[in-house]
Amino acid sequence: MKILVVGSGGREHALAWKLAQNPKIEEIFVAPGNGGTALENKVTNIRIKATDLKELADFAKANGVALTVVGPEDPLAAGIVDYFQEHGLRVFGPCKAAAQIEASKAFAKEMMVAAGIPTAFYREFTDFEAANAYVHEKGAPIVIKADGLAAGKGVTVAFTLTEAEAALKEIFIDNIFGDAGSKVVVEEFLDGEEASYLAFSDGETVLPMVSSQDHKAVYDGDKGPNTGGMGAYSPAPVVTDEIFDFATQKIAYPLINEFKKRGIKYVGIIYAGLMITADGVKVLEFNARFGDPETQPVLTRLNSDLLEIFEACIDGRLHEIKADWSAEPAVCVVMASGGYPKDYEKGYEINGIADADRIAGVKVFHAGTETIDKKTVNTGGRVLGVTARGKDLGETIERAYEAVEKIYWTNAHFRKDIGAKALRRLKK
Missing domain, CATH: 3.30.470.20 (ATP-grasp fold, B domain)
Structure with a gap:
């Protein structure tokens, strides 16, 4: 059985790694994949963009792919599931109409209200002046959201009116999110x-x-x-x-x-x-x-x-289906390029991944990496997801950071408090 996984991030590496554990699966293609997916057992990277629906479908048909699993939001919003189904291909993911729940924050809010799902009070705006006037009327803290897909970066929790106005200017005037920012959702701030x-x-x-x-x-x-x-x-x-x-x-x-x-x-x-x-x-x-x-x-x-x-x-x-889950906790620490989520430099050689992977209970999932001249280099903002499993949360956090400390490249950045909130809650 052959599987196609669409995407190039840490999520797709994890999906390919997990699917490869099934003995019925003989080959997994990842399009376009990354430097880590290429190293997995049974996995082959395919140089096709995640949003190139026709080329992906043609590849699936030509190579006898039994199932396609779609990882990222962009191809889902573009209608990859509908396209594959129209061409007689088996695919996992929501159709284009259903994917609007992520592709449009305004649509998501309207769905929540219609379904009686508890959510924050909100208003929609399509121009800076009206949105800014509303923000000044409501005061801070307040939440500013670009309506469309912005790779997780379209949301600003503004604790001052200055921050809120700056966020609105970035979206409406500077147009940093393009069409994704043609509409803005302004929400009440929820504390929790x-x-x-x-x-x-x-x-x-x-x-x-x-x-x-x-x-x-x-x-x-x-x-x-x-x-x-x-x-x-x-x-x-x-x-x-x-x-x-x-x-x-x-x-x-x-x-x-x-x-x-x-x-x-x-x-x-x-x-x-x-x-x-x-x-x-x-x-x-x-x-x-x-x-x-x-x-x-x-x-x-x-x-x-x-x-x-x-x-x-x-x-x-x-x-x-009844899913079986391990009682052991797991922790993932993301290692990113310095400067992320804004500008960052690419092409630095990454050392120590194999040493980290050798630690018991650790798996390093790749995201923004590529193999160039037999060297693994950073090619994205989020580069690695260093993941550990252990007997309890404290031990698992220590194991994850032990692995992180073995990995190095120029200007690597990571948070040092992943899981700290959970530990504090468990000690109460």
Whole structure:
């Protein structure tokens, strides 16, 4: 059996690594892949862009690909699932209409209101003056979101009116997000602790994954601008059993049922960014795919076969599946290029990855890497996801950072407090 994984990040490396554990799978193609996917057993990188739908479909047909798994949001929003299905190809992910839950924050908010899903109060704007006037009327703190896809960087939590106005100017006047910033969602600020809820869906049944927590800010203590994610751990102690069940019954199921009312079957991954406040759980955002870097620690804990779950989703028999998860926690520390999420330099040789991988319970997932002249170099903002599993959270964090310390390249940057919030909560 041959599988195609679409994407090039740490999430796609983790997906390929997990799928390769199935003995029925003889070959996995990753398009375009990265320096780490190329080193995995059974895996071959294919130089096709994740958004080149025709070339991907042609490749899948020509090479007898039995299933395509779509990792990133851009091809989903472009309609890769619809395109593949129209060409008789089996594919895992939500259709273009369903992927709007991530592609448009305004659409997501409208869906939440219609489905009765708890979320922050918001307003939509298409010009700077009106948005700025509203922000000054409401005051800070306040949240500014570019409506479209912005690689996880389109959200600003503004703690002052100056920060809010600057964010609006970047989107509307400087046009840093292009068409993704043609509309802006301005939300009330929610005070609490964030967590990630991920689940599989076949359009009728929801199968939750284990809880996790991402760290979006670039610096320790959740300071600095938002990134695509600087690290994650699973489970997240802030997500109690009660909160977990609430997310399934009052968020995930209402979402797929609202889609059903609109004639849309939601097949794929549901990702809900949760804010756990003193007034209860509210949804910050929805994504239509696996989170990155949450996928790395979450899949590290999955004992069940991932292919079986994907196929059950596509075939509408997810109710038959019971996923088995390890009780051991997992932690992923993202190592990034210095300067990320703004300008950074590429092409530095990375040393020590093999030494880190030799530590028991550690797996280094690649994201922004490439092999050039037999050397691994950094080619992106987020470069590696150093992931560890251990007996308890404290030991797992130590193991992850032991591995991080073995890896070096010029201007490498990483947060030193991944998992610290969880440890504090466990000690209470």
